Structure formats: C-alpha cells, structure tokens
Amino acid sequence: MRPCVGPLVAALLLGCDGPATPLGEAPPAPPTATEPVAARDTTARASGVTRDVALALGTRLANGFLRRTPDPNAPVPWLPAPLPSHTWSRGVFFEGLVDLARETRDARHLAYAHAWAEGHAWSLDGGPRTRFADAHVAGMAYLDLWDLDGRRDDRRVAAIEESLRAMASGATFDDWTWVDAIHMAMPAFARVAAIREDARLHEATFELYRFTRDRAAGARGLFDAQRGLWYRDATFLPPYAEPNGAPCFWSRGNGWAISGVARALDAMAQGAPHRALYEDDFRAMAHGALRTRRADGFWSVSLEDPGHFGGPEITGTSLFVHALALGVRRGILPREPFERVALDSFAAIAASVRDDDTLAWVQGTGAQPSDRQPVSAETVPNLDDFAVGCVLLASAEVARLARGPAARERSDVAARPAVR
Numbered sequence: 001m002r003p004c005v006g007p008l009v010a011a012l013l014l015g016c017d018g019p020a021t022p023l024g025e026a027p028p029a030p031p032t033a034t035e036p037v038a039a040r041d042t043t044a045r046a047s048g049v050t051r052d053v054a055l056a057l058g059t060r061l062a063n064g065f066l067r068r069t070p071d072p073n074a075p076v077p078w079l080p081a082p083l084p085s086h087t088w089s090r091g092v093f094f095e096g097l098v099d100l101a102r103e104t105r106d107a108r109h110l111a112y113a114h115a116w117a118e119g120h121a122w123s124l125d126g127g128p129r130t131r132f133a134d135a136h137v138a139g140m141a142y143l144d145l146w147d148l149d150g151r152r153d154d155r156r157v158a159a160i161e162e163s164l165r166a167m168a169s170g171a172t173f174d175d176w177t178w179v180d181a182i183h184m185a186m187p188a189f190a191r192v193a194a195i196r197e198d199a200r201l202h203e204a205t206f207e208l209y210r211f212t213r214d215r216a217a218g219a220r221g222l223f224d225a226q227r228g229l230w231y232r233d234a235t236f237l238p239p240y241a242e243p244n245g246a247p248c249f250w251s252r253g254n255g256w257a258i259s260g261v262a263r264a265l266d267a268m269a270q271g272a273p274h275r276a277l278y279e280d281d282f283r284a285m286a287h288g289a290l291r292t293r294r295a296d297g298f299w300s301v302s303l304e305d306p307g308h309f310g311g312p313e314i315t316g317t318s319l320f321v322h323a324l325a326l327g328v329r330r331g332i333l334p335r336e337p338f339e340r341v342a343l344d345s346f347a348a349i350a351a352s353v354r355d356d357d358t359l360a361w362v363q364g365t366g367a368q369p370s371d372r373q374p375v376s377a378e379t380v381p382n383l384d385d386f387a388v389g390c391v392l393l394a395s396a397e398v399a400r401l402a403r404g405p406a407a408r409e410r411s412d413v414a415a416r417p418a419v420r
Contacts, residue, residue, distance in 0.1 A: 050402055059106065061359070061391055073115070098145055122142050133176055139164075143188065173204065174211050183319075189204060189208070193272075217234035220234075227249070232250045242304060242369070248369070253367070254288070255299075255317075257285065297344050313363050315362060321394040322394040
C-alpha cells in the first residue's frame with residue numbers, strides 16, 4: 001500500500017499512477033534525527049489544489065471507507081469489545097461525510113448516512129441525557145442531515161437537543177476536562193443555539209468552553225494563550241514535559257480544539273454572545289499552528305518537540321487545514337499566509353493517500369504523542385474511521401475556500417431562519 005506520488009488530480013480521481021515507490025521512500029518523508037525540518041521541503045507543497053481536487057480527494061476516501069464498511073451500523077472494532085457505530089470515532093467519520101455531502105450532494109453518501117442515523121433512531125451513545133462530549137459529535141451529523149433534506153423533521157434532532165438543554169439547565173459546567181471535547185460538543189451547542197435562538201444554550205456553550213480554557217486542572221486551565229496551544233488534559237500540564245524539555249502539546253488534541261472552535265464560529269451569527277473571545281482564541285490558535293507547522297506541510301505529533309516520534313501525521317494536519325481554510329473563508333484570518341498554508345498542507349495530505357484508498361501517516365487512538373507508535377507510511381492504525389472523517393472535513397472546507405467569495409456565507413443552518 002503505497003502513498004500516491006503521481007500527478008495530483010490523476011492520483012485523486014484514478015488512484016496512483018506513475019512508478020511504484022518503496023514504502024520507505026514514500027513522500028513526504030520525515031526528517032532524519034540530525035536534519036532540520038526546514039531543510040526537507042517536498043514537491044507535495046506545490047499545491048495545485050482546486051475545488052475539484054478537494055472534492056475528488058474527499059469522494060475517493062469516502063468511497064473507500066464505504067467499500068471497506070458496507071454496513072453503516074457495523075460495530076466499531078474496538079478492543080476488548082466492539083463499540084456501537086455512533087461512538088465518537090464513527091461519529092467523526094459521519095460528521096465529515098455529511099459535511100462533504102453539503103458540497104457534493106452525493107446520493108450514495110447521503111443514503112449511507114441516513115441509514116446509519118435511522119439505524120440508531122437518531123439517538124446518542126449513552127441516551128438523550130448524556131453529558132459526555134464524545135456522544136455529541138454524532139449529533140452534528142444529525143443536525144446536518146436534518147437540514148440537508150429540507151424536511152427538517154425535528155424527530156431527528158430531538159436527542160441532541162434534549163441532551164444539550166439538560167446540560168444548559170444544570171448548575172455546573174465542568175464536563176469538558178479534556179481538549180477533544182471542544183470538537184466533539186462545542187459545535188453542536190453552537191448550532192442548536194443558533195437554530196433555536198436560545199440564549200441559555202449560548203451561555204452554556206461559553207461556560208463549558210471557559211471551564212476547559214481557564215478552570216480545568218485545578219483552575220490552571222488547558223489553554224496556553226501565549227503559545228496559542230492546548231494541553232490535552234491535566235495530565236500533561238507542567239511539570240510534565242517532552243524529551244527536549246518543552247511542554248507537551250499534542251497535534252491531534254490541538255487540531256480538535258481549533259477545528260471545534262472553527263465549526264462553532266461558522267454556526268454563530270456575527271453578533272452572537274462571546275463571539276469576540278472565541279475569535280481571539282481562534283486567531284491565537286491559528287498562529288500557534290503556523291509556528292509549529294513542518295516545512296513539508298504536515299504537523300508532527302508533538303508540536304513543540306518535532307523530534308519526539310517525529311514525522312508527518314494526518315489527523316492533526318487535517319484538522320488544522322480544516323480550521324485554517326474555514327477561518328480564511330469566513331474572514332476571521334487574513335488570506336496571506338493562511339490560505340497558502342491550508343492549500344499546501346492539503347496537497348501534502350492528498351499525496352499521502354495509498355493506492356487502496358486508505359491513509360498513510362495516521363496515529364491511532366490515544367491522548368499524547370507516544371500513543372500508537374510507530375506512525376509511518378505503512379503502519380495501519382487500530383481505527384481509521386475518525387481519520388477519514390478528519391480529512392473529509394478538510395476536503396469540504398478547502399473546496400468551499402477554493403470556490404471563492406460566493407462561499408463566504410455560513411456553511412450551515414445558522415444562515416437560515418430560526419425554526420420554532
């Protein structure tokens with residue numbers, strides 16, 4: 001299974017063309033232990049990324065996943081026991097699939113997503129009163145499906161609304177103790193708050209986010225505003241450090257954070273409560289991402305110690321690309337340098353699709369740089385559904401960015417009249 005190294009458009013539409021490349025030489029290759037990252041720029045960054053290229057990549061990866069997983073409700077192959085297919089990892093896949101379908105209107109993808117949602121009766125893992133953020137990401141796909149078919153059958157969003165409203169009506173907002181929660185739940189809160197014009201949900205979104213930012217881990221908070229980076233959870237706050245002595249900032253954890261805030265901002269009206277704080281934090285995160293990006297267009301698993309399990313990693317990279325492209329499209333970030341960075345990094349992702357339509361350089365499930373190592377061009381992660389979902393989110397957002405000024409409006413239901 002080799003990463004594609006042929007011409008970009010042909011590689012995306014047809015699979016790899018050109019001569020086979022040994023796995024050990026698959027671009028973009030990681031730097032050696034003694035070679036500076038900046039010295040290893042690759043041709044993958046000569047982007048040539050257009051809307052058609054972005055949608056072709058997303059469609060190809062989605063089709064590959066459907067081919068490998070024909071039953072949308074097949075349990076997730078977790079050990080020691082399988083998980084239901086609306087758990088967080090599969091929820092992220094469907095979040096990405098349905099967001100891509102906003103751009104492609106692919107009937108097969110939408111039918112697959114509908115079959116998944118109907119198979120779970122539009123429910124959440126843990127039930128309609130769950131407070132667990134990982135359960136809420138499936139609700140994002142439900143919200144998109146609810147909107148896309150035009151019928152707006154409120155049965156489809158009843159469970160996610162009940163769960164979020166129960167949290168908003170409570171007295172405590174200390175649930176999001178790990179940074180992944182910002183992606184898994186914050187966009188759903190923002191979406192429902194915007195759809196229903198619900199001030200209480202807006203405030204609950206803020207309180208939950210502020211807890212993670214400023215009050216988690218014994219009021220130390222998980223956000224380093226100066227660096228624009230997040231600690232994954234209290235475990236990784238100083239004095240914990242990476243081998244080079246730097247703080248531990250995990251790539252995918254930071255990807256979850258910036259992508260989640262981006263999706264939340266995309267759902268909010270311009271005058272939404274607390275939007276200014278979210279935008280300020282988002283810009284700080286974007287600069288943190290820019291500062292820690294590798295010269296080959298990827299991000300390493302450890303943002304401040306790129307030599308610690310060094311090399312490309314797809315999931316964090318895809319989430320950064322998604323967020324930066326969205327930020328440029330919505331006018332939150334300046335086009336230069338962020339548009340170029342997003343497109344060049346997307347090209348690096350595209351060059352890492354194997355000829356069996358799977359992804360190279362995927363770190364499996366975990367919480368820190370050392371988990372599920374080694375990560376390489378040939379390793380197969382324990383789960384890949386969420387990784388595909390991350391790339392689908394990036395594909396959809398890069399396609400919107402490439403569409404130009406016409407795509408600057410909100411990409412979700414917040415742009416439409418509220419439903420009572």
